[in-house]
Amino acid sequence: MVTNLDDGTFDFCETLTDAQDALAREMLERASAKWPLRVMHILAEAKGPLRFSRVLERVEGISQKVLTQTLRTLESDGLVTRTLYPQVPPRVEYELTPLGGELLVEVVTLWQWIANRLPDFEAARVKAPRAEATSKS
Amino acid sequence: MVTNLDDGTFDFCETLTDAQDALAREMLERASAKWPLRVMHILAEAKGPLRFSRVLERVEGISQKVLTQTLRTLESDGLVTRTLYPQVPPRVEYELTPLGGELLVEVVTLWQWIANRLPDFEAARVKAPRAEATSKS
DNA sequence: CCGAATCCAATTGGATACTG
DNA sequence: CAGTATCCAATTGGATTCGG
Numbered sequence: 001m002v003t004n005l006d007d008g009t010f011d012f013c014e015t016l017t018d019a020q021d022a023l024a025r026e027m028l029e030r031a032s033a034k035w036p037l038r039v040m041h042i043l044a045e046a047k048g049p050l051r052f053s054r055v056l057e058r059v060e061g062i063s064q065k066v067l068t069q070t071l072r073t074l075e076s077d078g079l080v081t082r083t084l085y086p087q088v089p090p091r092v093e094y095e096l097t098p099l100g101g102e103l104l105v106e107v108v109t110l111w112q113w114i115a116n117r118l119p120d121f122e123a124a125r126v127k128a129p130r131a132e133a134t135s136k137s
Numbered sequence: 138m139v140t141n142l143d144d145g146t147f148d149f150c151e152t153l154t155d156a157q158d159a160l161a162r163e164m165l166e167r168a169s170a171k172w173p174l175r176v177m178h179i180l181a182e183a184k185g186p187l188r189f190s191r192v193l194e195r196v197e198g199i200s201q202k203v204l205t206q207t208l209r210t211l212e213s214d215g216l217v218t219r220t221l222y223p224q225v226p227p228r229v230e231y232e233l234t235p236l237g238g239e240l241l242v243e244v245v246t247l248w249q250w251i252a253n254r255l256p257d258f259e260a261a262r263v264k265a266p267r268a269e270a271t272s273k274s
Numbered sequence: 275c276c277g278a279a280t281c282c283a284a285t286t287g288g289a290t291a292c293t294g
Numbered sequence: 295c296a297g298t299a300t301c302c303a304a305t306t307g308g309a310t311t312c313g314g
Contacts, residue, residue, distance in 0.1 A: 023255060024255060025171065025174070025248070027251045028248050029171055029174075034166055037162070037165075051275085052275075053275070053276080063307065063309080064277070065309090067277095068277055076262060077262065078260070078262075084276090088314090089275040090275055090276060090277095091276085092275080092276060099254070099261075103250075103251070106251075107247065109247075110244065111165050113240075114164045114165055118157055118161060120215060121214060121215060124216075125213060125214065127215075188296090189296055190295070193296095200288055200289080201296085202288075203286090205296080205297065205298085225294085225295090226294095226296080227294080227296060227297085276313100277312105278311105278312085280310085280311080281311100282308085282309090283306100283308080284305105284306080286303100287302100287304080288304095289303105290300085290301085290302105291301105292297105292299075293296100293299100294297090
């Protein structure tokens with residue numbers, strides 16, 4: 001749908017169906033969202049499987065319900081694996097898939113680009129204290 | 138805060154304050170969100186200023202209220218300029234800033250990466266309905 | 275231990291009406 | 295034309311309780 005050119009402008013082509021385009025947008029939004037990003041981050045840091053409780057501890061501020069939902073979505077998107085060990089008490093481990101790891105690398109690249117331009121964004125916010133919009137954290 | 142290495146793993150360093158890190162995360166989330174991305178997209182396509190009404194027409198499915206909010210946020214983040222021409226009836230034009238254009242390039246890069254991996258994501262979604270995970274060992 | 279279920283507060287977004 | 299204001303429906307997230 002979109003190609004960015006060397007000169008910083010764009011070229012728009014129609015190689016994706018609407019459904020594919022919508023799916024790509026959705027994945028982009030999900031992967032950049034607050035909780036999924038932080039969860040993938042934690043799992044990447046761990047460099048191995050983590051139990052539910054460990055993830056809950058390390059993702060500061062998340063509730064158990066939201067973590068469960070986040071992990072379910074990540075799992076159904078193929079970014080995280082969920083492994084149940086049928087013990088008593090049960091043990092469940094989550095791990096980043098190769099696909100999830102690759103996606104995280106890409107997202108982090110964008111994140112770093114933004115971090116490098118932080119002075120610009122900070123300056124903009126000082127200059128235009130208009131809408132201190134949609135921030136929760 | 139995070140550096141991705143050649144081998145696909147990560148290295149975590151502490152060059153940003155918590156506040157800066159939070160800001161970068163917030164910008165990442167905003168720029169990847171549904172409406173802001175589509176609005177920036179439209180403005181980039183236009184390759185010049187667009188009136189409010191034109192943007193409203195071209196961003197399919199957005200309401201006037203949400204478009205106003207979205208543009209306010211983009212403006213206060215320095216991604217879009219708002220120019221008011223004090224006429225009757227008033228005319229207001231929005232245009233992508235250089236910073237906004239650069240950010241869009243980066244986001245589109247990620248978007249394209251995702252689009253290239255769409256088969257993987259589609260496959261994951263088909264496979265994942267509610268299969269009870271099998272133990273690995 | 276994991277997480278589903280329930281209840282509830284807060285936020286979001288659409289539709290409509292109104293103003294400079 | 296480009297909003298702001300208001301009302302309302304839908305969604306989201308926290309806290310708590312219960313169950314395998």
